[in-house]
Amino acid sequence: MKKILALILMLFCFFSIFGENDKEKKADASPRRILVQKIEAVDVDDALARSLEESLVLDIGNRENVSVVTSAELQNIVDTVDLKSQMGCDESIECLIEVQNKLDAEILIAGRVTKLGEDYIFSINTVNIATKSVGNRISIQGENLNELKERVKGAVDILLGYAVAEQLFQLKEGEELSLAVMPLSARGVDQSVADSLTSILSAELNQIKGVSVVSQDDIKAMLSQVSLASEMGCLDSLECVVEIGASLGLSKLVTGAVGKVTDSFVVSVQLIDVRKAEVDNRVLESFAGDERELQNAIKLAAYQLVGVDYKDMKGGVDFSFNIRQGMVQFGEIESPIENSKFIKGDLVPGRYFMRVRADSDRYFPLQTDIYVAPVSKNVKTFNILEKPAPWYRSWWFWTITGVVVVGAAGAVTAVILTQQTPSGTGSVVVD
Amino acid sequence: MFKALSLTVLFVAMFVSTPVFANEKGGLRKGDSMVDFGMRRADLEKGQLSGLVWLSDFVGKKEAPLKKQLLILSFFANWCPPCIEEMPFLQKMYTKYKDKGLMILGISFRAEGEVFKDAFEKSLKILKEKGVTYPVLFDRFTNRNQLLYLGPKAVLPCLVFIDSNGKIVEKIQGEDSHDFKKIEQIILKRLGG
Numbered sequence: 169m170k171k172i173l174a175l176i177l178m179l180f181c182f183f184s185i186f187g188e189n190d191k192e193k194k195a196d197a198s199p200r201r202i203l204v205q206k207i208e209a210v211d212v213d214d215a216l217a218r219s220l221e222e223s224l225v226l227d228i229g230n231r232e233n234v235s236v237v238t239s240a241e242l243q244n245i246v247d248t249v250d251l252k253s254q255m256g257c258d259e260s261i262e263c264l265i266e267v268q269n270k271l272d273a274e275i276l277i278a279g280r281v282t283k284l285g286e287d288y289i290f291s292i293n294t295v296n297i298a299t300k301s302v303g304n305r306i307s308i309q310g311e312n313l314n315e316l317k318e319r320v321k322g323a324v325d326i327l328l329g330y331a332v333a334e335q336l337f338q339l340k341e342g343e344e345l346s347l348a349v350m351p352l353s354a355r356g357v358d359q360s361v362a363d364s365l366t367s368i369l370s371a372e373l374n375q376i377k378g379v380s381v382v383s384q385d386d387i388k389a390m391l392s393q394v395s396l397a398s399e400m401g402c403l404d405s406l407e408c409v410v411e412i413g414a415s416l417g418l419s420k421l422v423t424g425a426v427g428k429v430t431d432s433f434v435v436s437v438q439l440i441d442v443r444k445a446e447v448d449n450r451v452l453e454s455f456a457g458d459e460r461e462l463q464n465a466i467k468l469a470a471y472q473l474v475g476v477d478y479k480d481m482k483g484g485v486d487f488s489f490n491i492r493q494g495m496v497q498f499g500e501i502e503s504p505i506e507n508s509k510f511i512k513g514d515l516v517p518g519r520y521f522m523r524v525r526a527d528s529d530r531y532f533p534l535q536t537d538i539y540v541a542p543v544s545k546n547v548k549t550f551n552i553l554e555k556p557a558p559w560y561r562s563w564w565f566w567t568i569t570g571v572v573v574v575g576a577a578g579a580v581t582a583v584i585l586t587q588q589t590p591s592g593t594g595s596v597v598v599d
Numbered sequence: 600m601f602k603a604l605s606l607t608v609l610f611v612a613m614f615v616s617t618p619v620f621a622n623e624k625g626g627l628r629k630g631d632s633m634v635d636f637g638m639r640r641a642d643l644e645k646g647q648l649s650g651l652v653w654l655s656d657f658v659g660k661k662e663a664p665l666k667k668q669l670l671i672l673s674f675f676a677n678w679c680p681p682c683i684e685e686m687p688f689l690q691k692m693y694t695k696y697k698d699k700g701l702m703i704l705g706i707s708f709r710a711e712g713e714v715f716k717d718a719f720e721k722s723l724k725i726l727k728e729k730g731v732t733y734p735v736l737f738d739r740f741t742n743r744n745q746l747l748y749l750g751p752k753a754v755l756p757c758l759v760f761i762d763s764n765g766k767i768v769e770k771i772q773g774e775d776s777h778d779f780k781k782i783e784q785i786i787l788k789r790l791g792g
Contacts, residue, residue, distance in 0.1 A: 414637030414651050415738055442637070445651065 202228055202236045202328075203273035208280035211360040212288065216313055217281050220290060223317045224277065227324050234328075237273065277327065281316075282364045284309075285460035290316050291367035294327050304329070305381070307371040309463065336543055337476045339378035345474060347420035347439070348382040349373065350409065355427030361459070362426050365466045369422070369437070372470040379474060382418060406445065413442035420448070422473065426466075432456045435465050439473050449473055455519055455537035464539030464546065468517060471542070481542035484513035488549045494526035498538070517542040526552055626750030633659055633765045636744045638706070638736035646723055652734055657702045659765020668700040669768075669789045672759040674749055676708045677721040681777065682756040686729040688779050692786060693733045699790045700763075705735035708745045708755060715739050760785055 204225050209217035221238070228236045279292035293305035306323045310316040325331035339345060349370040354362035374381040413421040424437035432454055439449040451472045453465040471478045485498070487510040494505040498512060499520040517540050524534040532553045540546055559565055627634065637653040658670045673689055675682035686705075693703045705726070709718045719737060726735055738744065742753075749757050749772070756776045760769035769785050771778070 410651070411639060411739065414653065415741065415743060417634060417636040417744075443651070443653065 200234050200275065200328075201273040202234060203239065203242065203276045204228065204236060205239050205276060205278040208278075210280055210282040210363065211358065212281055212283050216288070219313060220279075220281055220316060220320065223320045224279070224292070224324065227321050228277075228328070231328075231330075275328070280367070282360050284361055284364045284463060285458055287311055287460050287463070288313070288316055289364045289367065289463075290320075290323075291364075291371065292323060292327060305367075305371050305374055307368050335375055335377040336481065337376045337471060337478060339376065339474060339476065343378050345379045345420060346382060346418075347373070347379065347422055348413070348416065348418045349422045350412075350424075352423075352437075353404070353425040355425055357426055357428050357433075357459075361462070365426050365435070365462055368463060369424075369466050369470050372467050373422070373474065376471070376474060376476055382416075406440065406447070409440060410442050410445045413440065418442055424469075426462065433459065433462055433465070435462065435469055437466075437469050437473055449475070453519070455539070456535075457537040458548075460548075461537065461539050464541040465519075467541050468519075468539065478517050478542040481517065482514045483517050483540040483542055484511070484515055484545045485538065485540060486511050486545050486547045489524070490551050491526045491531065494524055494531075494552070497521075497523040497525075513545075515540045524550065524552060530555055625752075626746070626748050627759070627767055627770075629767055629770050631767050633761045633767060634744070634747055635659065635765075638738050638744070641719070641723060641726070641735045641737055643723060643727055643731075643735075646720075648719075648737060648739075652704065652736055654704070654761070655765070657704075658761050658763055666700050667790050668702065668763045669786060670761040671701070671703045671786075672748065672757075672761065673703055673705045674708055674745055674755060674757040674759075675705055676710065676755055677718060677725055678710060679708075679755045681774075683725055683729065685756055685776060685779075686726070686731055688782075690729065690731050690733065692783065696786055696790060701786060701790060703733040705731065705733060706745060707735065707737045708742055708749070708753065709738075758782065760789065762789060 204221065207217040207221040207224070225236055225238055228234055274296070276295040277292060278295060279290060281288060281290045283289070287309050288311070289307060289309055291305070291307045304327045306326055308316060308319040308323050310319060322331070349366060352362040352366045352369070370381050373379050409421060409423055413419075419442055421440045421442055422437055423440060424435070426436075427434045433456075434452065434454045436450070436452045438447050438451075440446070441448045449472075451469045453469050455461055455465060468478075487496075489505055489508050489510070491505065492508050496503050496505055496510045498510070499515075499522075501512065503510065503512070505524075505526075520538045520540060522534075522536055522538050525531075526533075532555055534550060534552055538546060538548075633654055635653060635655045637651040639648040640650060640652045641647075642649040654670065654672075658668055671689070671692075673682075673685075675686070677683075689703055689705075693701060707718065707722055709715065715737075722735070722737075746753060748759055749755070754773045757770070757772040758776050759767055760771075762768045768789060771782065775781070
């Protein structure tokens with residue numbers, strides 16, 4: 169019996185080793201094996217990451233000719249094999265085949281979910297396991313878990329090549345640019361915010377025709393080794409960044425920082441020519457407004473950085489308010505709020521100053537900077553703050569006043585009543 | 600026995616059916632394309648690091664080379680006596696064939712935990728003593744590229760020969776790198792001398 173098993177095992181081994189060509193021939197027929205790594209939760213509830221991971225696995229698993237395995241399942245199998253091995257499983261090749269099958273994944277999907285202002289950012293990328301190269305990368309945003317889940321399907325389509333991401337932007341004819349995005353530095357904001365923006369910047373540059381963004385994994389691995397240097401401020405020095413880029417064999421690098429000073433956010437990015445050790449282009453975007461606007465600010469910075477002309481690709485806004493009436497000044501446009509909404513399209517992408525005025529006795533005016541990104545709609549809900557009522561209009565004033573008035577009236581009445589001689593009273597003298 | 604056999608089979612199957620592992624075991628090999636990188640060159644006179652030098656400054660350029668060129672990457676460490684022993688020979692080759700298209704780049708390898716400043720100073724002293732004039736490159740942060748060429752075991756000394764098109768045409772590692780006759784034959788063959 170053992171000899172037969174040994175023979176089967178040898179045959180299995182033989183086909184694993186020498187059956188590569190056959191496997192290639194049958195590639196179309198055999199399912200694509202995809203390994204979904206544990207989705208990393210950065211400054212968000214871990215349950216949210218697990219829920220997204222589940223959606224991702226379900227969506228991929230429901231597709232034809234695809235088999236999906238999670239890193240947790242893989243760990244489970246390895247543990248089981250380990251356990252079975254102790255129980256004599258190794259006399260059966262089933263568990264070995266099982267592990268081999270699971271390990272034979274072609275594509276690995278990795279991702280992280282984090283928060284930027286009120287929005288969640290879910291960045292996902294594929295890794296070709298054989299070549300260890302990063303394939304597609306995509307970043308989706310949503311205000312809540314449901315919104316993110318709705319967008320997972322479209323993202324998976326692009327990630328696995330079922331759909332092609334529309335490349336709306338392109339470099340000048342014939343131009344090509346291969347670059348790497350270094351992690352943005354955080355100044356006055358959380359590092360998780362800077363990391364989210366790095367992901368968005370990377371994904372946005374990758375969507376420009378003619379631009380290819382090099383894997384961030386190499387950079388991360390490199391930076392983990394130069395952590396001491398980064399602690400010493402190495403990443404802020406051009407000489408140092410150039411040295412890191414050269415060591416990675418990169419000709420162009422994008423570096424930058426995101427910061428906050430009082431109520432203003434500043435995003436600065438530079439395109440560095442590593443070979444010339446000089447800055448090719450520098451872009452600065454600053455605004456006073458909501459943290460969520462950083463998403464659009466970084467997108468515009470990305471296009472400007474590589475010289476993409478986006479001015480003709482109009483965008484729009486769709487704002488809701490907690491007030492029914494008021495006036496909105498949006499850049500040069502002045503328009504009333506209708507049914508608590510302010511909707512405008514055909515806007516040139518860029519930064520706009522917005523002022524909202526409602527009943528000045530009841531509401532504070534709202535002032536903020538808003539970004540309009542190309543071919544997209546900035547959807548937001550604003551809460552116009554109500555002014556506190558003046559003291560003479562407050563309930564307590566009128567309550568006290570009422571109590572005082574009633575009290576006073578009562579007191580006066582009592583005094584009057586006690587001082588009046590009751591009628592029919594007096595002294596009677598009887599002789 | 601059977602347990603050992605099946606485990607061996609599993610590992611063999613895993614490694615052989617995944618070419619990337621097999622390839623990485625010994626680093627880049629003969630026939631592979633070079634992986635380009637840049638490192639800072641040591642200024643022996645001033646005793647400091649100077650500008651960046653890239654492999655593609657010499658070979659693997661997009662435009663066709665005017666004449667045959669050969670780039671030798673000589674990986675060394677200041678604590679590796681055989682590496683130091685071969686330096687005068689490499690210098691002799693450089694002087695003799697540089698006009699015919701030979702370029703040698705010394706590439707320093709740092710041991711884990713070795714402080715860069717100390718390694719750099721020790722290396723400078725050795726390079727001066729051995730009269731090295733070919734460019735010697737240093738990476739302040741990692742051994743990433745060194746390990747890419749040498750493999751995880753980082754067997755030193757190691758000579759990697761790269762032709763004008765950026766192809767690795769020969770790789771000599773360990774004891775073989777002291778076969779000076781063979782090395783000169785490779786140079787002559789590649790430069791058409």
